[in-house]
Amino acid sequence: MILGNPWVHGGVVGFVVVNFLMVTFAWSVWFERKFAGRMQNRPGPTEVGPFGLLQPIADLLKLLQKQDIVPDGADRALFNLAPPIGAILILASAAALPFGPGLVAADLDVGVLFALSITSLMVIPVWMAGWASNNKYALLGAMRAAAQAVSFEVPLLLSAMVPIVLAGSFSIADIVAAQSGYAWFALWPPGPGLVAFVLFFLTSLAEANRIPFDIPEAESELVAGVTTEYTGMKFGLFYLAEYVHTLVASLLATVLFLGGWEGPFVDGPHWMIAKALGLYAFIFWVRWTLLRYRADQFMALCWKVLVPTSLATLVAAALWKHLS
Amino acid sequence: MAVGHGHLPEPVAALIRARAAVPNPHLDVESYDPEGDLLVLNLGPQHPSTHGVLRVKLYLDGEVCIKAVPYLGYLHRGVEKLCEKLTYVQITPIVDKNDYVAAFSNELAINMGFETLLGVEPPPRAQHIRALGAEMQRVASHLLWIGTFGLDMGGALGGGATLFMHTFRERESILDCFEVLTGSRFHYNTLQVGGCRHDIPAGWETLVRQTFATISARIEEYESFVRTNAIFLARTRGVGVVDAELALSLGVSGPVLRASGVDYDLRRDRPYGLYRELKVNVATASAGDCQARFEVRLAEMRESIRLVNLLLDGVPEGPINVLKAVKLPGTVKPKPGIGYAAIESPRGELGTWVVADGSDKPYRCKIRGPSLHALSLLPYLAPGQNLSDIIVTLGSLDPIMGEVDR
Numbered sequence: 001m002i003l004g005n006p007w008v009h010g011g012v013v014g015f016v017v018v019n020f021l022m023v024t025f026a027w028s029v030w031f032e033r034k035f036a037g038r039m040q041n042r043p044g045p046t047e048v049g050p051f052g053l054l055q056p057i058a059d060l061l062k063l064l065q066k067q068d069i070v071p072d073g074a075d076r077a078l079f080n081l082a083p084p085i086g087a088i089l090i091l092a093s094a095a096a097l098p099f100g101p102g103l104v105a106a107d108l109d110v111g112v113l114f115a116l117s118i119t120s121l122m123v124i125p126v127w128m129a130g131w132a133s134n135n136k137y138a139l140l141g142a143m144r145a146a147a148q149a150v151s152f153e154v155p156l157l158l159s160a161m162v163p164i165v166l167a168g169s170f171s172i173a174d175i176v177a178a179q180s181g182y183a184w185f186a187l188w189p190p191g192p193g194l195v196a197f198v199l200f201f202l203t204s205l206a207e208a209n210r211i212p213f214d215i216p217e218a219e220s221e222l223v224a225g226v227t228t229e230y231t232g233m234k235f236g237l238f239y240l241a242e243y244v245h246t247l248v249a250s251l252l253a254t255v256l257f258l259g260g261w262e263g264p265f266v267d268g269p270h271w272m273i274a275k276a277l278g279l280y281a282f283i284f285w286v287r288w289t290l291l292r293y294r295a296d297q298f299m300a301l302c303w304k305v306l307v308p309t310s311l312a313t314l315v316a317a318a319l320w321k322h323l324s
Numbered sequence: 325m326a327v328g329h330g331h332l333p334e335p336v337a338a339l340i341r342a343r344a345a346v347p348n349p350h351l352d353v354e355s356y357d358p359e360g361d362l363l364v365l366n367l368g369p370q371h372p373s374t375h376g377v378l379r380v381k382l383y384l385d386g387e388v389c390i391k392a393v394p395y396l397g398y399l400h401r402g403v404e405k406l407c408e409k410l411t412y413v414q415i416t417p418i419v420d421k422n423d424y425v426a427a428f429s430n431e432l433a434i435n436m437g438f439e440t441l442l443g444v445e446p447p448p449r450a451q452h453i454r455a456l457g458a459e460m461q462r463v464a465s466h467l468l469w470i471g472t473f474g475l476d477m478g479g480a481l482g483g484g485a486t487l488f489m490h491t492f493r494e495r496e497s498i499l500d501c502f503e504v505l506t507g508s509r510f511h512y513n514t515l516q517v518g519g520c521r522h523d524i525p526a527g528w529e530t531l532v533r534q535t536f537a538t539i540s541a542r543i544e545e546y547e548s549f550v551r552t553n554a555i556f557l558a559r560t561r562g563v564g565v566v567d568a569e570l571a572l573s574l575g576v577s578g579p580v581l582r583a584s585g586v587d588y589d590l591r592r593d594r595p596y597g598l599y600r601e602l603k604v605n606v607a608t609a610s611a612g613d614c615q616a617r618f619e620v621r622l623a624e625m626r627e628s629i630r631l632v633n634l635l636l637d638g639v640p641e642g643p644i645n646v647l648k649a650v651k652l653p654g655t656v657k658p659k660p661g662i663g664y665a666a667i668e669s670p671r672g673e674l675g676t677w678v679v680a681d682g683s684d685k686p687y688r689c690k691i692r693g694p695s696l697h698a699l700s701l702l703p704y705l706a707p708g709q710n711l712s713d714i715i716v717t718l719g720s721l722d723p724i725m726g727e728v729d730r
Contacts, residue, residue: 040485040490041490136363212555214482220475220477220484287483288485289486291483291484291553293558294559297558
């Protein structure tokens with residue numbers, strides 16, 4: 001059977017997953033704009049298509065038509081490479097994400113580690129862009145992004161270790177299987193799982209540069225952070241990477257803590273996607289509600305609160321595993 | 325009387341020379357060490373958070389500011405010079421654009437300056453309209469400030485924008501009231517020497533009452549926002565502390581001064597117009613930080629709403645102008661002399677110093693804008709602050725560049 005070939009299987013599933021991510025990204029922008037609009041007493045996009053549904057296409061066409069500007073004194077190679085690298089990395093991180101039993105591009109034994117390490121590589125294109133732009137705002141943004149990534153990796157990985165310890169495996173499929181029968185790690189064991197879920201979610205927000213942790217691109221201070229000098233589709237790729245990063249973080253949180261594709265009636269990818277989109281929408285809600293922390297305040301939050309809490313949670317989970 | 329530009333009395337000239345000889349460490353651009361590995365960042369004039377076109381040259385060590393030098397003049401339109409070329413009647417629409425979020429206050433200040441020259445006093449009905457407009461404008465201006473302060477902290481793509489949209493909705497309803505009164509939402513051109521141009525139309529009082537009842541309820545929401553939002557408190561408490569001494573020495577007035585514990589409000593301490601009969605409760609705070617400034621402005625909005633409701637109760641009948649309705653420019657000709665009048669605008673003491681030479685145009689017209697004085701705090705507050713805090717501090721001072729540069 002040709003689908004048994006891992007290359008063919010990986011190719012087909014990967015193609016579907018990448019397209020799912022891209023399409024979700026495009027219409028999540030529409031959704032976010034509508035959502036933010038309703039929160040702000042305005043209708044959001046209404047002009048392009050019914051309910052403004054074709055807005056993503058209009059945005060894409062607009063971005064494609066924009067003049068491609070490389071600033072004077074910029075490091076051209078790095079400047080041009082940064083956006084595609086960012087987009088490729090973030091899409092690659094979805095390779096190890098299963099959407100259902102067997103519905104995974106690459107069923108790795110260390111799937112969690114793979115996804116998390118690839119998403120944490122995102123700091124490299126961001127730093128490249130900040131360095132190559134020859135712009136002080138971009139440089140400050142890149143500095144902030146690097147500091148933030150280094151700090152927030154720690155609680156992110158520690159909280160991701162909790163389901164790994166509880167399931168006794170690095171494989172995402174095994175972790176989801178360990179949660180079957182609604183023993184989702186966010187609910188069971190009571191305590192450490194839920195705390196780890198909240199920590200994972202918070203640190204994912206920071207990893208993906210979302211408010212209240214969007215300090216690297218803080219537009220009221222740094223104009224647009226690392227993307228200040230980018231125009232057209234290069235900016236679009238950064239934009240895509242940011243949204244897909246958020247989406248991948250939601251998917252990861254779903255498989256690690258919310259039982260993956262398990263749900264009422266029929267288990268399957270639809271539950272996985274529904275849960276992840278729920279989290280994704282929650283992130284929008286947070287974004288359009290909260291203000292932004294200052295860089296030092298939020299480093300303090302990371303090292304003084306999140307890291308100790310995640311360590312304690314990990315110890316508690318290990319004890320639970322040991323005793324049961 | 326002799327009024328000249330080139331012939332300063334010797335003591336004054338000596339004072340100016342002596343002052344120029346003393347270097348101001350906060351304004352000395354070249355005194356930084358080029359080998360000191362500092363990042364020189366030009367904040368503005370095109371920047372999302374400089375409230376118009378302010379340029380601040382920041383010397384940063386990492387992200388911590390060593391020195392901040394504001395450069396003004398990007399919005400200079402020569403308003404004071406224009407005033408010398410226009411008749412007293414034509415000036416009102418020009419000064420509307422100074423403090424462009426509180427146009428009514430500008431008109432009030434300039435026309436009161438002219439009235440001191442003429443020695444006329446507007447009739448009671450006009451005084452009521454003026455006080456009403458000034459208080460409504462104060463609420464509108466503070467609403468805009470709360471929104472932009474949110475933008476400074478939460479960004480145009482975040483929770484700050486949500487706050488901004490909500491306060492703008494409220495402000496828009498006040499502008500609707502102004503539109504019914506004067507025909508314009510923004511730059512009214514409604515006051516003139518000796519009174520007002522537009523009388524209160526039928527049904528206006530009901531409209532204003534309804535508008536302010538709604539806003540009054542919604543201020544509760546903004547207040548709960550201050551008291552409960554941990555991020556807001558973390559970003560504003562203890563940030564940009566203005567010392568009362570420093571503020572007084574720089575001539576700062578208005579909410580910024582009152583947030584530093586100085587209980588000073590022209591409406592009560594040097595009353596003008598209808599405020600001679602009104603009792604104004606002045607809000608103060610002692611902390612002097614950004615949160616105190618927020619609290620003071622919130623309390624001022626409450627007080628202004630109370631005053632609007634009070635004033636609406638007792639609008640007397642009668643003429644709205646002591647002079648004949650001015651149809652042609654050139655009919656207002658004060659005798660030679662100097663006049664000064666100041667009002668408490670939303671940002672502080674907004675004064676007009678005007679010199680008349682007997683013609684239909686002022687010989688000299690100096691506008692004392694409170695924003696300039698508030699902005700002059702920035703070089704003192706910024707050193708030692710993080711870039712993020714500089715933005716918040718600048719926002720909390722509420723400078724309007726149209727008024728700073730004129």
